[in-house]
Amino acid sequence: MKNHPISILLKRELNSYFATPLAYVFIVIFLALTGVFTFYLGNFFERNQADLAPFFGFHPWLYLFLIPAIAMGIWAEERKTGTIELLLTLPITLWQTVIAKFLAAWAFIAIALACTFPMWITVNYLGDADNGAIFTAYIGSLLMAGGYLAAGMCISALTRSQVIAFIVSLVVCFVFVMAGFPMVVDVVRGWLPNGIVDALAGMSFLTHFQALSKGVLDLRDVVYFVAMIAAWLYASILIIDLKKAE
Amino acid sequence: MVEVQQLTKRFGSRLAVDQLSFNVGPGEVLGFLGPNGAGKSTTMKMVTGFLQPTSGTARVNGFDILEQPLDAKKAMGYLPEGAPAYGDMTVQQFLNFIADIRGLSGDFKRARMQRVVEDVHLTQVLAQRIDTLSKGFRRRVGLAQAIIHDPKVLILDEPTDGLDPNQKHEVRHLIRNMSKDKIIVISTHILEEVEAVCTRAMIIAHGKLLADGTPDDLAAKSRYHGAVTLKLAARDEAARVLKELPDVLEVKNEDASNELTVFPRPGAAVLQSVSAMVEQKRWTVQALYQQKGRLDDVFRQITGGAAA
Ligand SMILES: Nc1ncnc2c1ncn2[C@@H]1O[C@H](COP(=O)(O)OP(=O)(O)OP(=O)(O)O)[C@@H](O)[C@H]1O
Ligand SMILES: [Mg+2]
Numbered sequence: 001m002k003n004h005p006i007s008i009l010l011k012r013e014l015n016s017y018f019a020t021p022l023a024y025v026f027i028v029i030f031l032a033l034t035g036v037f038t039f040y041l042g043n044f045f046e047r048n049q050a051d052l053a054p055f056f057g058f059h060p061w062l063y064l065f066l067i068p069a070i071a072m073g074i075w076a077e078e079r080k081t082g083t084i085e086l087l088l089t090l091p092i093t094l095w096q097t098v099i100a101k102f103l104a105a106w107a108f109i110a111i112a113l114a115c116t117f118p119m120w121i122t123v124n125y126l127g128d129a130d131n132g133a134i135f136t137a138y139i140g141s142l143l144m145a146g147g148y149l150a151a152g153m154c155i156s157a158l159t160r161s162q163v164i165a166f167i168v169s170l171v172v173c174f175v176f177v178m179a180g181f182p183m184v185v186d187v188v189r190g191w192l193p194n195g196i197v198d199a200l201a202g203m204s205f206l207t208h209f210q211a212l213s214k215g216v217l218d219l220r221d222v223v224y225f226v227a228m229i230a231a232w233l234y235a236s237i238l239i240i241d242l243k244k245a246e
Numbered sequence: 247m248v249e250v251q252q253l254t255k256r257f258g259s260r261l262a263v264d265q266l267s268f269n270v271g272p273g274e275v276l277g278f279l280g281p282n283g284a285g286k287s288t289t290m291k292m293v294t295g296f297l298q299p300t301s302g303t304a305r306v307n308g309f310d311i312l313e314q315p316l317d318a319k320k321a322m323g324y325l326p327e328g329a330p331a332y333g334d335m336t337v338q339q340f341l342n343f344i345a346d347i348r349g350l351s352g353d354f355k356r357a358r359m360q361r362v363v364e365d366v367h368l369t370q371v372l373a374q375r376i377d378t379l380s381k382g383f384r385r386r387v388g389l390a391q392a393i394i395h396d397p398k399v400l401i402l403d404e405p406t407d408g409l410d411p412n413q414k415h416e417v418r419h420l421i422r423n424m425s426k427d428k429i430i431v432i433s434t435h436i437l438e439e440v441e442a443v444c445t446r447a448m449i450i451a452h453g454k455l456l457a458d459g460t461p462d463d464l465a466a467k468s469r470y471h472g473a474v475t476l477k478l479a480a481r482d483e484a485a486r487v488l489k490e491l492p493d494v495l496e497v498k499n500e501d502a503s504n505e506l507t508v509f510p511r512p513g514a515a516v517l518q519s520v521s522a523m524v525e526q527k528r529w530t531v532q533a534l535y536q537q538k539g540r541l542d543d544v545f546r547q548i549t550g551g552a553a554a
Contacts, residue, residue, distance in 0.1 A: 008346045012332075019334040082330035086391075089294045089326070090347050091319040245257075245297055 005092040006100045013104030023108065026070070030112045033062055038119065051129060055119055056137045056213040060177050060206055063148045068169035070108065071152025072162040074101055075240065079160040084244060098236050102146075102153060102229075109145045113138065133215020140212025143225035144205050148173050150232030157239045160246075173205075180204025247271055248293065248399055248429050252302035255288050255453075262288040264453035265302065270446075272398075275425045277444035277461070278433035281549050285453035286433040287327045290401050293431075294324045306399055320348075323397035325405055329388030333377030337368055337387055340376060341394060348395040358394055365420055366390045367413070381408040389417065393424070400424070402432045406439060418443045437541040441465075447541075451549045465539030468547070474508045474520045477533040481506055484529060491519050505533075 017023040037058035078084040087097060123129040152169040159165050178184050180201045189197050201207050208221040248270045255263040263285040270276050278286045291297040293304045295315045304311045309318040331340055341362070345355050363369055366386045371379060376387060385408050392400060405421070406414045414436075421430060421443050434440065440447050441461050449457040449464070457464055465471060478484060485497045485506055493514035498507045510516040517536045524531055 003346070003349070003351065005347055008343065012335075012343050015339075016332065016334045081333065082326065082328055083332055085291070085296050085326040086324075086330050089296050089319060089322070089324045090344070091316050091349070092347060093316065241298075245291075 006096050006103070009092065009097060009100035010104045010107070013101055014107055017104070017108045026066070027112045027115055030062070030066060031115055033066075034058070034116055034119070037062065052119060052123055052134055052137060053214065055116070056141055056209075059141045059213070060144065060209060063145055064170060064173050064177060067109070067145060067148035068152045068155075068166045068173065070105055071149055071156050071169055072165035073156065074105060074153050075157040075236075076160050076162045076165050079244075079246075088244060094237055094241060098153075098233055098240070102150060102233055105149055105153070106142075106146055109149065110142055113142060113145070130215060136215045136217045137213045139217075140209055140221070143212070143222065144209045147176075147205055147225050147228040147232075150229040150236075151176070154232045154236040154239060157236045158243065176203065176205050178204075178206075180206035180208075180210075247305070247307065248431070249305040250289070250293065250302075251304065253289065253292055253299055253304060254301045255285070255292060255297065256300040262453050263292070263299075266450070266453065266455055267302075268448065268455065268458065270429050270431060272427055272429055273425060274446055275421065275430045275432065275444045277440040277447040278431060278450070279435075279437070279440065279447055279545060280450040284451045284549075286450065287403055288453075289450075290324070290403050290431070290433065291326075294322060294326075294401055295319055296326075321397060322399045322401060323392035323395065324400075325388045325392040325402045327403040329385045331376045331384065331387055331391070334375065336373050336375055337379070338372045340387065341390055344391040345394050350395055358396065362390045362394050365393075367416065382410060382413060385409060386413070386417075398428060400428055400430045402430070404433055404435070406434065406436065414439075437545060440541060449545060449548050456548050457544070461541060462538065464544050465541050468537075468539035468541070468543040469509065470507070470537045470543055471539035472510050472515060472517075473537045474510075474517050475500075475505050475533070475535055475537060476508070476520070476524070476531050477503070477505045478524075478529050478531040480529055484527075487527065488520060488523060491516065491523065493519065507537075 034055060038052075038055040041054075041058070075084070078087060088094065120129075120131075120134060123134070124131070148169075151172055152165070155169045155172060156162075156165040158168075181204075185197060185201050188200070192200075208224045211218050212221050250266055250268050253263055253266045254261070266285075266289060278289070280286050288297065292299045293306065293311065295311045295318060299312075306318040307321040309315075309321065311318045332343075335343065341359060345359060350358060363372065366389055368383070368386060368390060371383055376384065379387065385405070389402070389405055392402065402421075406417050409417060418439060421432070424430065425443075425445075432439075432444070444461055447457075447459065447461050447464055448455060457467070476484070481499060481504065485499055488494060488506070488508050489497045491508075493511050493516050494508055495511045496509045498509065500507060508516055508520055521534060524534065
């Protein structure tokens with residue numbers, strides 16, 4: 001496995017995140033924001049419950065900004081510097097390249113997420129926490145992050161401008177979140193048939209994260225996120241193949 | 247063997263490469279010449295499997311680039327135009343990464359790394375980040391990554407662009423030394439480079455092949471082929487006299503260099519009659535030589551004076 005092209009490329013990509021201070025800045029921002037959201041906006045202490053519901057509840061909104069920021073450079077940068085030509089003429093297939101890049105960015109997000117462990121220690125210190133549920137919620141959060149990331153990567157493949165990639169990814173992810181937001185769903189229900197509204201809400205990150213974030217592991221939610229990731233990655237492959245010359 | 251068959255690339259309405267066909271065999275160093283926008287880089291991008299041809303294909307070492315891209319890519323080393331590389335890596339890390347992806351390992355990898363770093367003179371910058379390197383060093387890193395796996399086929403897009411004269415010389419020397427059992431295709435705008443390293447030259451413009459031959463063959467198409475140049479004080483008198491010789495077509499007074507160039511009629515030679523005349527008239531000449539022909543002249547002639 002160590003000498004597999006995917007793992008060689010994955011290692012290079014992951015190292016390149018940490019080659020600049022940007023990665024550390026990102027992790028610090030991530031931790032600061034999760035702290036602010038959980039303790040101030042989420043009334044963590046006032047709730048008097050030993051769980052991480054407020055913490056995980058904010059993840060969909062946090063990812064909305066942070067993950068497009070990671071994803072925007074993944075292909076846009078390769079295009080801008082011309083290294084895409086080097087990469088795609090090496091003896092490695094396009095799908096291996098796409099998977100390696102995705103896994104590297106996902107691993108980076110997993111590292112950032114793992115850095116929130118003091119949160120977990122805190123709830124265990126404060127009360128009798130359900131660690132199985134917390135673990136499930138972490139997995140759910142990581143799966144959802146994968147969905148955002150795959151979408152962002154695909155959009156990054158469309159343009160050589162990181163700013164455009166960021167904004168478009170943000171909008172696309174926003175739509176995927178809002179489609180399941182209760183307020184939006186209720187409004188839409190007024191003028192669209194129920195079947196369509198439910199189908200749209202069923203496409204939302206939010207809908208599928210809800211149960212996972214409460215520690216309920218439903219296979220359908222896992223399948224949804226995995227399918228989401230696979231579909232976006234497949235689209236990336238098609239787009240890169242089509243637009244790599246530009 | 248590299249076999250290019252009817253290769254065509256269209257960008258929208260612009261035909262960048264137009265039904266290009268040619269074969270290159272082991273031991274050949276093929277120089278790709280042509281004005282800016284001729285389609286040299288586009289051809290290389292298709293042969294290396296980066297761009298999908300609009301039609302036609304290329305076979306590298308027997309592997310079709312469309313059907314067996316991985317095998318074809320394994321057999322090739324490629325320096326893309328502009329020598330792109332990952333700026334956040336050091337030279338050592340970058341070469342190591344390329345060697346790994348190319349499947350090199352153990353002693354062979356170590357030996358190749360050492361050899362390439364020496365050949366391309368990178369020792370002093372091994373620990374430096376690539377985005378802090380000068381243009382010439384970056385080009386050398388690009389060259390190093392292209393040859394690290396000792397490929398059978400080397401495709402180099404403007405390999406000496408941005409190098410200092412010493413390095414140009416070194417790189418040409420390196421290319422010549424590697425050429426014995428390899429197929430090397432280089433693109434360049436430096437015509438003296440073609441004479442120095444290429445066994446064969448192709449001139450393309452607007453994506454079409456216009457000339458193909460050894461550099462000497464091509465030079466022979468020049469008007470200067472067989473012309474005799476002499477440098478002497480009595481230029482005006484000599485010009486008048488030499489013009490009257492039987493096989494002379496024209497005598498040109500090159501004011502810039504104080505020289506005279508005597509052009510023969512097609513198929514004729516004038517060296518002997520010119521030197522006989524020099525002796526007869528007892529002119530003191532500082533130089534007298536016959537020209538082989540000038541590639542830049544042929545280049546301009548063939549590509550219709552398009553910007554070179
Ligand atoms: N991605 C692209 N999209 C549209 N047109 C392109 C693209 N790449 C190249 N072209 C066009 O194709 C033609 C051939 O370009 P190419 O880069 O192959 O020329 P070249 O011979 O390498 O020139 P140079 O000597 O300047 O490097 C040019 O007219 C160029 O504008
Ligand atoms: Mg070019």
